[in-house]
Amino acid sequence: IGPIVADEQSLGIIDLQSPLQAAFAQADIALLQLLGQLAAVAMKHQGARLLTPASETEIIAEHDLLLSSRLAVVNDLAAGVAHEINNPLTTILGYTHLLLRNQDLPQAARDDISHIMVEGQRIAALVERFLRFAQPSSGGKIPLPIDQPLNEVLGLLRNRIAESGIQIDIDMPADIPMVLGQAGQLEQAFLELLQNAIEAMSTSDQRRLGISIAEQSEWVRVTISDTGRGIRPDLLTRVFEPGFTTKVDKGISRGLGLGLYAVHMIAQDHWGRVEVQSQVWRGSTFTVCLPAI
Incomplete structure (x- = not known):
């Protein structure tokens, strides 16, 4: 009777046979052709549903790969930055500690150096946060x-x-x-x-x-x-x-x-x-x- 077509793509064919001549009236054929069109819509919809899980899986896998790559770069960057900051910061905190031990240090200078110490310790805490992110704790619960x-x-x-x-x-x-x-x-x-x-x-x-x-x-x-x-x-x-x-x-x-x-x-x-x-x-x-x- 005719093909089952959706978006110019052949999805199947309706083949109706009978040993009798003129067994099907034109109205019967028109009805079956209409059923063929409805079948084409249903088959297209079902095909989309079957393809969707695979597409979502591919998208999720690609997204996870992108996130993993991004996190790997960030982890390396965090560890590198933490190391580069820690070295001079250790020196700064060490010298400020020595200066604060000087009993002859004027109070104004002592206050300024104490402020340097506090801010340096804040940087050290930030560096520690970087390191914790780059190297997550493996301690047990x-x-x-x-x-x-x-x-x-x-x-x-x-x-x-x-x-x-x-x-x-x-x-x-x-x-x-x-x-x-x-x-x-x-x-x-x-x-x-x-x-x-x-x-x-x-x-x-x-x-x-x-x-x-x-x-x-x-x-x-x-x-x-x-x-x-x-x-x-x-x-x-x-x-x-x-x-x-x-x-x-x-x-x-x-x-x-x-x-x-x-x-x-x-x-x-x-x-x-x-x-x-x-x-x-x-x-x-x-x-x-x-x-x-």
Whole structure:
């Protein structure tokens, strides 16, 4: 009767036979031709569905390869930069320490050198973060109270929080839940989230940092919220991508876009996840969810 054609491509043919002459009226043939057209549409649609998984797999594989290559370059760069900075920084900190031991040093000079020491130590901490990213800790996980790594980071940032004029609200239960974790990695995750929160509020009139710990349905939830600039809805799905950053000033990226990716990977390595909610100019809330033990 005729071919089954879609987009000028032959997908099959309708062949209707009968031993009788004039067995099919013209109306019957027209109906079968219409069925052939419908079959062509259905076959084309099914073919697209069959091809889609393979196409998605190829896209995902290519995306993963690109991310792996990018991360490998960043890891090498981080290790190299850390090494190049550490050498002169060690010398600077060493000499400032020696100068501060001089009892005859005028107070004004002592204050200036102390400031150099503090800023040098801040650089050293930044270098340490680079090294932790380039060479992730391979330490084993042990049972620990979730407030342990969180309080460690809060101790490091307490002065910065105070200097930034941020009001901090902490809500922790009397019975702190336990998780199976690697303290160094969890400290890195909380440090990244807290520093992001502090930076997000740099231009805010109301600066409130909220930190809470709760256990819900066998999950330990550590929530960090701020009243900063927030994140646009169309960017929320991308914040955990490596290389993606919302820290853009006059069209220039001010971050590597690796911090939240590291948080995401650390949470996954602890059998958990990271949730995010945000409203532009209202603030953001990040929640690290880990299995309770």
